[in-house]
Structure formats: structure tokens, C-alpha cells
Amino acid sequence: MRHFHVVREHVRIAYARTEITVTDPELGEVAAADAAERYGPLWVITAHNPFSEKRSSAENEADHRRLVAELGDAGHELLPAVGASPDGRWSETSTAVIGLGRRRATKVGRAYGQNAVFEVTPSVQKVHGCFSTWVLARPACGPWEPAPFSDATLDEAIREAFGLELDLPFWRFRRPGWRYSGDPQIPCDLCGTDLDVFSALLQFKDGTWYDAKAIICQGCRTARIPSHLPAARRRAIYGWSDWHLTAQDALKHPTKGGEWHCYIAALDDPEGKRLWRDKEWVYVGQTGKDVDERFAEHKSGVRSNRFVRDFGTHLRGDLMADLPTHRTAAEALAYERYLAAQLELCGYGVKGGT
Ligand SMILES: [Zn+2]
Known part of the structure; x- marks a missing residue:
């Protein structure tokens, strides 16, 4: 989860609008849906521009060769593929893997820093999130645009x-x-x-x-x-909006048996050298464990944040009373940021929460 960030609605839409073509050894260049008709479901993955950061074409091509070699060595059948925006202004070299399956495909996507991978059948093209579970489906053929939220101004x-x-x-x-x-x-x-x-x-x-x-x-x-x-309010609004999106994802795709909580620990640096004594300090975190157990871990140096380890005094039960429970780690991570921004607006000095 080191690179966790919420893939927002408009980015998902940009993925969903991607038009994928595949080079078939016999048919030549065809729409991915046509190739899926012939070979069964295709999983289309790129190694280009990890975490949506633009890189040089040499770096992209090197990672693409590594991806193709790795999948080929694992015995998968591959077809060269290209994903492009509807207006053709950008395109990414990809590879279409025949019958890979969602778990494997998103795992490979994660290994190459991809936010999402595609599944193409003769009738439907789906985008699957790699770092948290979300799916956006559209008809495989013809242009597609998302439905508006309403028709109101x-x-x-x-x-x-x-x-x-x-x-x-x-x-x-x-x-x-x-x-x-x-x-x-x-x-x-x-x-x-x-x-x-x-x-x-x-x-x-x-x-x-x-x-x-x-x-x-x-x-x-x-x-x-x-x-x-002002910046702190803007951060809080986006944090809240990201939490809503991840909460919707979690409703549709809950993690089996999992439950996550955010927690707030009081920090006190008696000398005021690392945490100025001009305000109250707190640390905001999230965990799939019991929050008291996680706080004890911090104090004993197990995957600890150095501020909690050195200055954490207790959990702020008074601030934690109304915190919601989360169904996925992604939802808890998004809420953690919203919570940190809210506490900052209340005048606390905040560590963690990123
Ligand atoms: Zn006002």
C-alpha cells in the first residue's frame, strides 16, 4: 500500500473510454472484443507510465519487454495490444493475455505500478482497480460516455x-x-x-x-x-470525497472478514524540540487490528511511527468515539486522510494521516 492513492471518478472514466486494439497473427489488427470472440476473455496490461507518471519511452519500452518476457516465461499466450484514447491523442503499448483471471491480472498490474488493468470479452470491456477493488464496465463495441449524475444545473x-x-x-x-x-x-x-x-x-x-x-x-x-x-479545507473536502468513493467501492466489493479502524494517538514532546509546544499534537493512523494492540506495537517499535514511539502517550478516546468502521483497507486509508485534515482544521498539530 506504499503508493496508495484513490483513483478518482474522472480517471476511472478515462480508463473506461480507452479503445483497445490487438494484433492477431492471422486477422491482423482488430478490436480487442473481436479477438476475445476468437480466444476468450483477454486481460490487457501495460507497463507504461507507472502510477500515471510520464516516463521516457526508453524506460517504458524496457518495462514492456520485461512484462512480456515474464508473462511468456510463465506460459501465457500473449497478443500485442495498444490502448488509446478515443481521439487518438495518447496511446500505450500493452499486452493482451488470454484467460489470465482477475487476481493474477491485478497482481501483475500492481507489480508494474498500474492503477488498473482491462478485461475484454466480446460484449463487455471492464476496468479493474489494482490497488483497491473497483470495477467500471462498458459495452465493448462503439464509443462510450459515462451517464451524468443528473440533468439539473x-x-x-x-x-x-x-x-x-x-x-x-x-x-x-x-x-x-x-x-x-x-x-x-x-x-x-x-x-x-x-x-x-x-x-x-x-x-x-x-x-x-x-x-x-x-x-x-x-x-x-x-x-x-x-x-x-484555503488549502486545508480543500484537502479536507477531497479527503471526504475520496472516502465516499472508497466506501461505495467497499459496499460493492467488501473484503471478506476484514474490519479496519482509524485511531488518534496523543503526542507529547516534553522538551518541545521535535514537536513545538504551541499546540496539541496527535498522530492519525489506520489498522486492521485492534487499535489498542496497534498503539502498543508503535510503543514497542513494531512497524512504529517514530513520533508515536517516542512521544505517544495514549489513544484519544474522546476524539475517537464517533469514528466509523471500514470494510476495506482502501476505505480506511482514505478516511485517515480526511480525519487528519479535519483535526488540522480544529487546530491540532497532526502527524501521520497520509
Ligand atoms: Zn459561509
């Missing part, structure tokens, strides 16, 4: 949720597709009222989809985009 959605009329300053607010997302319990920086979040999936002129958010304050009647909020 932002002012219609606000009127429906709160009966309020607001002056909306951005053109994106006037486009349809908005829905109320919820109240992340983050106070407005202008008036202290809890903020509300609305979301939409919108498209740039070039066809790329993005996650649009509107931050509404019913107190001072403002509508803002996240980049107009």
Missing part, C-alpha cells in the same frame, strides 16, 4: 436540496449534471457554517471528463470551486 440542484437561490459565478455551474453530495462537516472559512458539496461529471472541450465540485455555504450564500478554498 447547479442552481436547480441547490434549490431542490435547500430551497435557496444563489448567484453562481462560473459557467460550469450552469451546465446540467449536478447533484448534492453531502455535508463533510467542515466549517466555512468566511462564516463558520458547515459547508455543503455538490458534484457533477463534466466534459472539457477536448472531450476529457472531469470531476467538478461546487462548495456551497448556506450561511454566507457563497458558491465556490475547490481551488478558491
